[in-house]
Amino acid sequence: MTYFIDVLLPIPIKQTFTYQVNEAEANFLQIGMRVSVPFGKRKLYAAIVVGIHNDDPEIYEAKEIDCILDEHPLVLESQLALWNWMSAYYMCTLGDMLKAALPSALLLEGETVLVKNKDVEVDVSTLKDDEFLVYEALQFSSSLKIQELVKILGKKTVLPVAYSLLDKKIITLEEYVVEKYTPKLQKWVKLHSSITPEKLPQVLEELSNAPKQREVLLHYFTLSGKKEKISSKEVLGLAKATTASLNSLVKKEILVVFEEQIDRINYAENQTSTSNELNEHQKIAYGSLQMAFETKNVCLLHGVTSSGKTEIYSKFIKTSLDKNKQVLFLLPEIALTTQLIERLKVVFGAYLVVYHSRFSANERVEAWHRVLASKGKPLLVVGVRSALFLPFQELDFIVIDEEHEQTYKQFDPAPRYHARDAAIVLAHSFKAKVLLGSATPSVETYANAQSGKYGLVTLIKRHKNILMPDIELVDLQKKYNKRLMKGHFSDRLLEEIQESLDAKEQVILFQNRRGFSSIQSCNTCGYVPQCTQCDVSLTYHKHTKKLRCHYCGYQIAEQLACRACGSTQLTTKGLGTEQVEEELKGLFPKHVVSRMDQDTTRGKYGHQKIITKFEAQEIDILVGTQMLAKGLDFKRVNLVGVMNADGLLNFPDYRAHERTYQLLSQVAGRSGRSEKRGKVIIQSFNPLHQILQQVSVNDYSSMWKDQMNERKQYQYPPFCKLIKLTLRHRDFNKTNEAADWLAKALRNSFQKNVFGPEFPAVSRVRNQYNKNILLKIPPGQSVAKTKSYLLKLLKTFESIKNYSGVRVIVNVDAA
Numbered sequence: 001m002t003y004f005i006d007v008l009l010p011i012p013i014k015q016t017f018t019y020q021v022n023e024a025e026a027n028f029l030q031i032g033m034r035v036s037v038p039f040g041k042r043k044l045y046a047a048i049v050v051g052i053h054n055d056d057p058e059i060y061e062a063k064e065i066d067c068i069l070d071e072h073p074l075v076l077e078s079q080l081a082l083w084n085w086m087s088a089y090y091m092c093t094l095g096d097m098l099k100a101a102l103p104s105a106l107l108l109e110g111e112t113v114l115v116k117n118k119d120v121e122v123d124v125s126t127l128k129d130d131e132f133l134v135y136e137a138l139q140f141s142s143s144l145k146i147q148e149l150v151k152i153l154g155k156k157t158v159l160p161v162a163y164s165l166l167d168k169k170i171i172t173l174e175e176y177v178v179e180k181y182t183p184k185l186q187k188w189v190k191l192h193s194s195i196t197p198e199k200l201p202q203v204l205e206e207l208s209n210a211p212k213q214r215e216v217l218l219h220y221f222t223l224s225g226k227k228e229k230i231s232s233k234e235v236l237g238l239a240k241a242t243t244a245s246l247n248s249l250v251k252k253e254i255l256v257v258f259e260e261q262i263d264r265i266n267y268a269e270n271q272t273s274t275s276n277e278l279n280e281h282q283k284i285a286y287g288s289l290q291m292a293f294e295t296k297n298v299c300l301l302h303g304v305t306s307s308g309k310t311e312i313y314s315k316f317i318k319t320s321l322d323k324n325k326q327v328l329f330l331l332p333e334i335a336l337t338t339q340l341i342e343r344l345k346v347v348f349g350a351y352l353v354v355y356h357s358r359f360s361a362n363e364r365v366e367a368w369h370r371v372l373a374s375k376g377k378p379l380l381v382v383g384v385r386s387a388l389f390l391p392f393q394e395l396d397f398i399v400i401d402e403e404h405e406q407t408y409k410q411f412d413p414a415p416r417y418h419a420r421d422a423a424i425v426l427a428h429s430f431k432a433k434v435l436l437g438s439a440t441p442s443v444e445t446y447a448n449a450q451s452g453k454y455g456l457v458t459l460i461k462r463h464k465n466i467l468m469p470d471i472e473l474v475d476l477q478k479k480y481n482k483r484l485m486k487g488h489f490s491d492r493l494l495e496e497i498q499e500s501l502d503a504k505e506q507v508i509l510f511q512n513r514r515g516f517s518s519i520q521s522c523n524t525c526g527y528v529p530q531c532t533q534c535d536v537s538l539t540y541h542k543h544t545k546k547l548r549c550h551y552c553g554y555q556i557a558e559q560l561a562c563r564a565c566g567s568t569q570l571t572t573k574g575l576g577t578e579q580v581e582e583e584l585k586g587l588f589p590k591h592v593v594s595r596m597d598q599d600t601t602r603g604k605y606g607h608q609k610i611i612t613k614f615e616a617q618e619i620d621i622l623v624g625t626q627m628l629a630k631g632l633d634f635k636r637v638n639l640v641g642v643m644n645a646d647g648l649l650n651f652p653d654y655r656a657h658e659r660t661y662q663l664l665s666q667v668a669g670r671s672g673r674s675e676k677r678g679k680v681i682i683q684s685f686n687p688l689h690q691i692l693q694q695v696s697v698n699d700y701s702s703m704w705k706d707q708m709n710e711r712k713q714y715q716y717p718p719f720c721k722l723i724k725l726t727l728r729h730r731d732f733n734k735t736n737e738a739a740d741w742l743a744k745a746l747r748n749s750f751q752k753n754v755f756g757p758e759f760p761a762v763s764r765v766r767n768q769y770n771k772n773i774l775l776k777i778p779p780g781q782s783v784a785k786t787k788s789y790l791l792k793l794l795k796t797f798e799s800i801k802n803y804s805g806v807r808v809i810v811n812v813d814a815a
Contacts, residue, residue, distance in 0.1 A: 004062055005029060006051035007037055010099045010107045012092075012414070016050055020062040026052055032073030032080070034106070036066035046107055048075050048098060074106065074372070076391045082426055091723075091787060091810045092414040100415055101389035103368055105361035114144045114162055114171045122170055130161045135170060187232040189220060189246070192253045203254055213249050215239040220255065232257055278315065281461045282308050286315055289435065292455030298424055298434040300403075300449040303459030304468065304698070305439045305669025306633070310340070312459075313399045314347060316435060321351055321378035325396030326371075329382045330423060332405030334358050338608045339632055340401075341382060348380050355383035355390060385410065385419030388426055395430040398423050403436040403445055404662050406655075409813075416811045420445075439669060440662040440700060443707050444718040462673075469640070469671040469678035471696040473687035476644070487583040488575055493641050493681045494587065497621070500639040500679075501591055506614065507621045508634075510667045511580050511643040514597040514625055515550075516542035518574025520559060524567035529559060535764040540572050541599070542582065552766045580623045580643060588621065596624035629667040640671040642682040649689060652761060654716050657691050661703045664695045717813075721777040723790070724814035727757070728768050729806045738797075738806040739771040745793055746775060750786075753778065774814075787812075 003026035006016040019037050021029065029035070034046045044066055056062065083097040099107065116138040127135055130153055137144060137152050144152075153161065165171045195203060207214040219238040223230045232246060239245070249255040278286055285301065289312070292299045303309045313329070320327045331340065334356050345352050355367045371381060371390045381387055385408055400408075400420050408419040420436070427434045436445060436454070449456035462468065474490045484491040500507050520540045521528045529538045531549035538547035538556065548555040561568050572579075577597045584593045594600075594610060601607045607627075613619050617636060622628070648660040664682065672678020684692055694703045712719050727742065729735045739757035746754045755774040763770055777786050794808055 001054060002056065004053055004055060004057070005035070005049050005065070006053070007035060007047035008050050008094050008098050009037075009039060009045050009047045010102070011039075011045070011095045012099075013095050014093045016094070017047075018055075018057040018062045019065045021065055025065070025068065029068065030073050031077055032075040034069040034074055036069055038063055038066060048080075048102075050080060074368075074391075075102070076372075076393065078393070078429060079389065079391055081429060082389075082422070085425055086415055086417055086422055088787075090415045090417050090812045091791065092416070096414040100386070100410075100413075103361060103364040105365045106368070114138070114149070114165070116142055117169055117172055120169050122168075126168075128164075131165055131168075131170075134161060134165060138171070187257055187259055189230050189232050189235055190256050190258070191220075191224075192256050194253055210245075210248070212239070212241045212245040216241050216245050216249060217254065276311055276314075278311055279308065279463065281459060282312055285457050285459045286312050288457040289316075289455070292457060293433050296455035297427065297432075298436065298448075298453075299455035299457065300441060300445055301435060301437045301457050301459065302441055302446070302449075302700075303437065303439060304462060305666065306462045306466065306673040307439075307459040308463040309401070309437045309459065310343065313401070313435065313437065314344075316397055316433075317348065317380060317399070320396040321348065321380065323396065324376060324378050324394075326374065326379045326392050326394050327381070327397045327399070328387060328390075328392065328395060328423070328426075329380065329399045330387060330401065330408075330419060331382065331384055332402045332407040333627060334384060334607060338611050344380070344382060351378045351380045353379060353381045355381060355387040357384070357386065385417075388419055388423050392426075392430070395427065395432045397432055398427050398434045399437065400434065401437050402666075404438045404440055404442040406659070411811070414809075416809075418813055421813070440665045443658055443704060443711070446704055447708065447718045464675070466672060466675065467677045468698050469668055469680045471668055471680040471682065471698075473692055473696055474681055474683045475687045476683050476685045486587065488580065488643060489583065489587065490681075490683055493683065496639050496679055496681055497588070497641070501588065501620060503638075504636075505638040506617065506619070506634060506636045507639045507641065508628055508637055508667070508670050509580060509584070509621060509623045509641045509643060510625075510628060511575060511577050511623065512625050512648060512663070513539075513574070513576045514578070514599055515539040515548070515576035516578040516582070517572035517576055520547060520570055520572050522562035522565065522567055523569040523571055525562060525565040527562050527564035529556065529563065533765070533767045534762060536762050539576065542578055543599075551762065575643060577623050577625060584621055584623065591620040592618065593621045593623065594619040596622055596628055598625070598627075601627070626663055626667075628670065629663055632670060633673055634670065635674040637670055638672050638676055638678050640668055640678065640680045642667065642680070645682050645684040645692060646686060649686070649691060654711070654714070658703070658707050660691050661695055661700070664692075665698065665700070668695070715776055715778065720779065721783055721812075722814045723775045723777065723786075724811040725773040725775065726809040726811065727771050727773070727806055728809060730768055732769050734803065734806060735769040735771050738803040739773060741800070741803065742793075742797055742808070743773050745797075746773065746790075749789060750775060753781075 001023070003021050003023060004018050005021055005026070006018055008016050017037075017039070019035070029049055029052055031049055031051065033049050035049060036044050037047045039045050046069060079101070083094060083101060086092070087094050087097050114134070122135065124132060124135065133152055134144070134149060149162065162171070204214060204217070207217065216235055216239045220230060220235050223234060223238070232243075236243065236246060246255065246257065250257055285303070289299055289301065301309055301312065317327050317329070341352070341354055353367050353370050355364060359367070368390060371379065371392065375393045381390060400423055403420050410416050410419075424434050438445075441449070445454070448454045472492065474492050476490065479485050479490045486494060497507050517540045519528050519537045529547050530536070531538055531552065531554050533554055534549055534551045536549060536551055538549055540547055540558070545558040546555045547558060559570060562570065577595050581593055581595045594613070596610045601610065610622075611632070614622050614634060642664060645660065645664060648663060649656060668680040671680050682692065682695070686692070690706065691703065711717065716722070725742065727735055727739045729738070743754060743757045753776040755776070757771045757773045759771055775790075777783055790810075797803060797808065
């Protein structure tokens, strides 16, 4: 009997592929294991087994697998079920799902290697220059990787040279699967089995002529009384000895050194205390949530900033861990994990696993294996949106903190999923409960809570009954007219900053644009340097003396003279965090000013270093972008300043007003979190704007009602579903024509619910033109049937020769 397996490949192809296996392999393999399979002419991939059967594929001849990579399933069937749902709902391929879900170190890929053919005699006079260079290199090395060929020849197009040598039978090409994960090994020390307590005095006597070895042994005994396992590094550090002393003790069969694999990150040793007791308001909210969870699977905790939502989360987490279950704690931003992990590891250190993109590939693999091996054991996973792809087996509870944050939605690459919605589906498959937390819930989530779909519990009192911050709106137009501005700072903001610094308090200033200024322009002719690949002006970064594009990364040196007219009369316009930082250093020279934005937090521990310094009060004033607004807790901050709120309000998006309210309320919430009431200064040219007025009195309810009325009138979520189609190509005309054809075809079926096509604000990015079509799905229309029709239409579109190469990006629930 012939056996076959269906596998899922990490490439954006819609279907699975069938490969042939022998009976022994078929009996050994299980769904979720990885196998190395050949795909295409000379490529090996690590693929996931999703089916084992006896059905020979009809269209093509099944190839044999290369090898089996796992002893046990790496991916669980519950994960495959989630991937299938996400693939169907977000209209992406299963290959996209696999690539997004699995740590890159587990997605092994084949590496092509050139091997010298020893059986062929070569006439070097027949070889071209490039061929001779490769042939000569093979005389000193029996094999060469393709990457090594690039260095030898000094160019990237090396494959024609390799194929030419292959045709002449001078080389053979082989493919190897490269294992990207390398386990971390720790050296441990133990006493040799031959050393009994009776022999110890004699051994120590014999070592009297070797004081360093004796010192190592004595320190080993000191540590063995305190610890079960002792590392060689620890012993040598205490004894101030070298590995030579330890090796001598091993040769004398007194000590034994052995290696064991360890996790790169382990929080177990940090667990020192139990969780804090809840205050009266928290206890009421906790009890209300417990009651709500009896009838609802999803509940919203609408708690004002600094109301102690994390303590309530901790109570639910402890309940699940006490049942030896698993808990997932999702956060919107890596910056947020730093402070929260410090708090959680004190209580739950032994059960804590952290998972986000700043971790190395090896660290993410270890987190994956730890979750996979945790069946029957308590486990708390803290991470950003990708953490929901981990191999949970006994998931009992999910916390989604700051559920309103747009960073839960992935934009590029596919799958373009919303982690909050996908997590609710994941919880449903485990019959787990989901707790959404936010001071400013998204309009859709609050609508679900108001309609009774979700449970709703409100926490309106701050911890220790501290008052909400006093929010003052400053009219920039009046301040400029009265000449009460110093740079970009009003007299009121400077006055409050000085008062806070005099009181030894810290200040946070928010400006939602990084860099020094938006543009550098010529005063003579008005020329503004533009990105060569995107339709956007270059942002000036004074610190690095560069003009950079924030879309594609293109950069040029700071311009000393205008490229158009040669004038040296150049100026900068617009405000960025770098300029705010520089102005502050001039205004408050005796105080430490620092900046927290994408430019200063690029390293693995970039966020952590800045947050730790600010907590230790080594920084007096911290300037930052929106990463400062999300859930951070600083005890000494009693003033928050918003440099200019107008840029947020005028963004061309139906969510602009909602997001402005959320962002300003969240950044205001960083003020006055310990004992004293905080102060917030919001500078604006339009302080009478309804949203700013609602922020100033913390009126979420009015904002939500206004937004619901607007969205009902213009048919936006939650009153309909949205699918955004973006057409992308290097040719402007081709993009235009393709977009017009697709929009017309959609209108034949969906009439007035198709909007566009239209170019976005930045229409060209990385030399590719983008044009958007928006499809609204009203409540009475079947979402599944609409998607099915759309997929058929896209298949027809792909078959049109004139539009070949035009890529259509589908974004379901476009944010």
